[in-house]
Amino acid sequence: MSFLNVSNVHHTYFSTEAATVALKDINLAINKGEFVSFIGPSGCGKTTLLSIIAGLFKPTSGSVQIENQDVHGNIDLSIGYMLQQDYLFPWKTIEENITIGLKLLKDDKKNYGNVASALLSDVGLPPVEKKYPMELSGGMRQRVALARTLAVDPKILLLDEPFSALDYQSKLKLEDLVSHKLKEYGKTAVLVTHDLGEAIAMSDRIFLFSARPGRLHQTFEVPNELRVLTPFEARAHSSYSTLFQKIWKELESLE
Numbered sequence: 001m002s003f004l005n006v007s008n009v010h011h012t013y014f015s016t017e018a019a020t021v022a023l024k025d026i027n028l029a030i031n032k033g034e035f036v037s038f039i040g041p042s043g044c045g046k047t048t049l050l051s052i053i054a055g056l057f058k059p060t061s062g063s064v065q066i067e068n069q070d071v072h073g074n075i076d077l078s079i080g081y082m083l084q085q086d087y088l089f090p091w092k093t094i095e096e097n098i099t100i101g102l103k104l105l106k107d108d109k110k111n112y113g114n115v116a117s118a119l120l121s122d123v124g125l126p127p128v129e130k131k132y133p134m135e136l137s138g139g140m141r142q143r144v145a146l147a148r149t150l151a152v153d154p155k156i157l158l159l160d161e162p163f164s165a166l167d168y169q170s171k172l173k174l175e176d177l178v179s180h181k182l183k184e185y186g187k188t189a190v191l192v193t194h195d196l197g198e199a200i201a202m203s204d205r206i207f208l209f210s211a212r213p214g215r216l217h218q219t220f221e222v223p224n225e226l227r228v229l230t231p232f233e234a235r236a237h238s239s240y241s242t243l244f245q246k247i248w249k250e251l252e253s254l255e
Contacts, residue, residue: 002029003188004053004156009062011048021213022048023059028207028216030188035179037191037199037206039247041254045214046192050158053190054079066155080154082162086145088133094120094144095129101152119147124177139170146178150185157182157189163198175202175231196251200243201231208247210254217254220247 009026012019023045030036038046052059055071064071071077088097095116102115116129123143133141142162149157159178163171179202182189193199199206203222210217222243226234234240 003032003034003067004030004190005063005065006049006053007063007065009049009052009059009064011045011052011059023052024213024215026062026214026216028219030190032188033186034204035182035189035191035202037193037203038209039193039196039199039206039251040209040214040217041211041251042194043212044209045212046209047160049214050160050190050192053156054081054158078152078154080149080152080157082142082145082149082157082159084161084165086133086138086141088141088144088148090133092132093129094131094133094136097133097144098129098148098151101148115151116147119151120144122150122181123147137170138166139174142166142170142174143177146174146181150181155188157187159189159191161193162191164193164195171198172232178202179231196244196247197235197240198231200226200240200247201234206247208250208254218250 006026006028009023011023012021026049038049040046051057053064053071055074055077058072066077069077071079089100092100098116098119117127120128123146125140125143128136133144136144163174166174175198191199191202200222204227205222206220207216208218208220209215220243223239226237226239229237
C-alpha cells in the first residue's frame with residue numbers, strides 16, 4: 001500500500017457567477033520517503049491539489065489518505081507546509097518561531113532551546129536563536145522555516161515554490177540542503193514548482209498536469225543516476241538535459 005493515495009479527486013470552485021472546475025479525475029500514489037514534484041501550466045490546479053493533500057479543505061469529490069487515514073479534519077496527522085514566503089513572526093525570536101508548532105501541540109516534554117539549537121545546526125545556520133527574522137537574510141529565513149517545519153516531525157512535507165523568491169545562488173544552496181535533510185530524515189515530500197530544472201534535480205518522480213481543468217497528463221521517472229546526486233550535481237549530468245528536453249516538449253504540447 002502506498003504512503004499517500006489521491007483517489008478520484010475532483011474539485012470545483014463556486015462563485016455567485018459561475019462554477020470553475022479546477023481538478024478532474026486525479027489519481028496518484030506516492031511511496032514513503034519519495035520526493036515528487038507537480039508541474040504544469042499556470043492555473044492547472046497544482047496548488048489546489050497541494051492544499052487538498054494538506055487537509056486545508058475537502059475536494060468536491062474523491063479522497064486523500066496518508067497511511068490509510070483521511071487527511072481532512074484529522075488532527076492526529078502532522079503535515080508540514082513550506083511556502084514561497086517564510087511567514088516567520090517578526091515579533092518573535094528565531095527560537096520562538098522554530099518551536100511554535102511544538103508549543104501549539106502542547107509538547108511540554110521538549111526543551112525548546114535545545115530543539116531550536118539542534119535544528120539550526122541541522123539546517124546549516126549559526127546560533128541565531130535570540131535574533132529576530134529582520135536580522136536574517138532571505139535564504140537564512142527560509143532555512144529557519146525549514147527548521148520550524150521539521151520541528152514537529154511531520155508525516156509529509158508539502159513545498160509550494162519555497163525557493164522562488166530567493167536569488168539564484170541561495171536557491172541552489174537551499175535545494176541541496178532541503179534534498180539532503182529530507183533524505184536524512186526519511187521524509188516524504190511533494191514540491192509544486194514552475195521551475196522544470198528544479199523538479200528534475202530534486203525529484204524521484206514528476207507529475208505533469210494539463211491545463212484547467214487540471215488532469216494528470218503524464219508521470220516521469222527521474223533516472224537513478226540523477227537521484228543519487230545532489231540537485232546541484234544533477235544539473236550538470238547528461239541525463240538531466242535529456243529529461244529536460246523530453247518534459248519540455250510535453251509542456252509545450254499543453255500550451
